[in-house]
Amino acid sequence: MARAKAIYSESGEPLRSLGVLLDISDRKSIEVERQRADEYLQLAHTQLLQRTEQLEKVNLELHQALEELQITEEQLRRSNHQLETTILAVQLQRQRYEDLFNFAPDGYLVTDSYGIVQEANQAAGNLLHRHSSALVGKPLAVYIGKEDKLRFRTYLAELQPLWGRQTYELTIQPHQIKAFPAAIAASTIRNPQGQIISIRWLIQDISDRKQAEESLRRSEAKFRSLSEASPVGIFMTDIQGHCIYTNPCCQEICGYTFEEALGEGWLQFIHPEERQEISARWFKSVSQRQEIFGETCYVRKDGSLRFGRVRSAPLFSDTGELMGYVGTIEDITESRAIETMKDEFISIVSHELRTPLTAIRGSLGLLASGVLNNKPEVAQQMVEIASQDTERLVRLVNDILDLERLESQRVRLNLQWWDAATLLEKSVKTVQPLAAESDISILIEPTSAQVWADGDLLIQTLVNLIGNAIKFSPPNTTVTLKVQNRDDRVLFHALDRSLGIKP
Structure with missing residues (x-):
């Protein structure tokens, strides 16, 4: 390394320079090494920071993994608890199933698709008279009655495409004991592909039911x-009061057919004037589960009227459950007519009784008073009048007694075949004196009719008929008697010239 310094004059001009040269090689080497060391330290520091960051990241990941592991461990623990609970429930459910299967009152079996027994409960063993374990591996067809084996095989084949529960009635033939009728229900168990894995069978002994049905x-x-065969009409309805049955007598009385009476159809044969009232009374008694009693007028298809006395009551089962209503209809048309005739007869007889009694009383009164003591002819006439009216009175009384006996059903009829002409001749002989006295001629038209009747009673009736014709005919006329023979009856006619009596 070199250093220099310039030396200047007072005027500022450079004079010389002064310099020093130093050897700094070692120092430079040291600086280079130091720089390298700083760079290494810096690099090491950077790497340390990076490593620390990585370690922190790894530590965080480890911490998260630990937390996840703990969560997973808790989930596994819970899952394990749930699995243990599920296994226990399955075991309990299987135990219940086995208990129900083994101790059920009906026979349960499981077979393969070919009908080979795989499992059977105790009841099935009891029904088939074999131990349940002895049934396993045996074809179920072995225990089907001989007459039903083919049907069973047909049913087994039909189960292949069918889903759901199927029911049959077959004869079961247990081992070494008597066969019995059974109700059999079958249902298939299939895999996801729809193939039959097994078939469940339920067998019930229906011997008691069959006996009850029989x-x-x-x-x-x-x-x-x-x-x-009943002489009284019988009908039945459901719990709503709709007709479900009528017997022939009921149909004859009311004029409808079995089909026409069903439901509320019977109401259409009630007389229009009574229909609304009868319908209201009927359905009111049905709603209140009460008995009903009354008389009803029916209009038959031919327009004729029939009167019926109706009585019905609710019908209950042994358990008290309402099953419907049952009732009877009694034809009272004839009895009503007889009652009407009786009333009219009594009215007429009351008048007729007064006439002979008045004549008898008057005649005997005159004789008792002595007024006719000196008039024997007149007295004799009074006696004859009293005698004739007494006979007339006896006839009237006898008629009343006959009517009473007829009404009380105490009249015994001696029925046999009679020639109608013979009956007319005997009757005419009885009334001939009356006809001669009134100057009345009697003509009998020829007839070959035969009649099945009580001769005496019929003659008495004919005497009354002919006597009335004579009584109300003017003198010097003819009463004509003729017989009309019909399919189911014989009609006697007394034709006269009088105005007649209103029938």
Whole structure:
């Protein structure tokens, strides 16, 4: 290294220069080494900072990894706990399934797709009369009744494409004991590809049910037999009061067919004047589960009227459950007509009784008073009048008694075949004196009709009929008697010249 200094004059001009030369080689070497050392230190410091940063980053990553590891460890612990809980639940569920499977009251079996038993419960063993373990490996078809084996194989083949539960009724043939009817339900277990892995079978002994069904069929057949032969109309409805059954007698009375009466169809055969009232009463009693009783007028298709006495009551099962309603219809058309005739007859008889009683009383009164003591002919006439009216009175009383016996069903009829002409001749002989007295001629038209009747009672009826014709005919006229023979009856006619009696 060199240093120099200029020397100047007073006027400022340079005079000379003065310099010193120093050897600084060692110092330069030292500076170079020092510089190198500084650079190395700087590099080392930089690398140290980088390494420290890397270490901090790695430490952070390790810390995060540790936290993640701890979280994962906690998750694994929880998962392990859940797995243990799930395994325990599965074990409990399997135990329940095994308990249900083994101790179920019905027979349960599991077979492969070919019907080979893989598993069976105790009930299945009891039904098939084999230990459940002895059933494993055996074809289920072995325990199907001979007559149903082909059907079973058909059902087994049909299960291949079918999904869901299928039910059948087959005969089961247990080992060495009597066969019994069974209800069998089958359902398939399939893999994700839809292929059958196994088939579950449920077998129930339905012997009691079949016996109950047979008893019910017999009861229904017996009921229908009795109902169809019953002289009283019988009907049944559901719990809403809609008709579900009528017997032939009911159909005959009301004029409808079995199909026409179903539901509310029977209402269309009620007389229009009563239909609304009957309908309201009926459905009110149904809603209140009450009995109903009354008389109803039916209009049949031919326009004729029939009167029925209706009685119905709710029908309950053994458990008290309402099953519907059952009722009867009694045809009272004839009894109503008889009652009307009786009322009219009593009205007429009341009048008719007064007439002979008045005549008898008057005749006997005159005889008792002695007024006719000196008039024997007139007295004799009074006696004859009293006698004739007494006979008339006896006939009227007998008619009343006959009507009473007829109404109380105490009349015994002696039925046999009679020639209608013979009956007319006997009747005419009885009333001939009355006809002669009134100057009435009686003409009987020829007839070959035969009638199945009680001869005495029919003659009595004909005597009354002919007697009325004579009574209301003017003198010197003819009463014509003729017989009209129809398919199911014989009609007797007494034709006279009177105005007649309103029928």
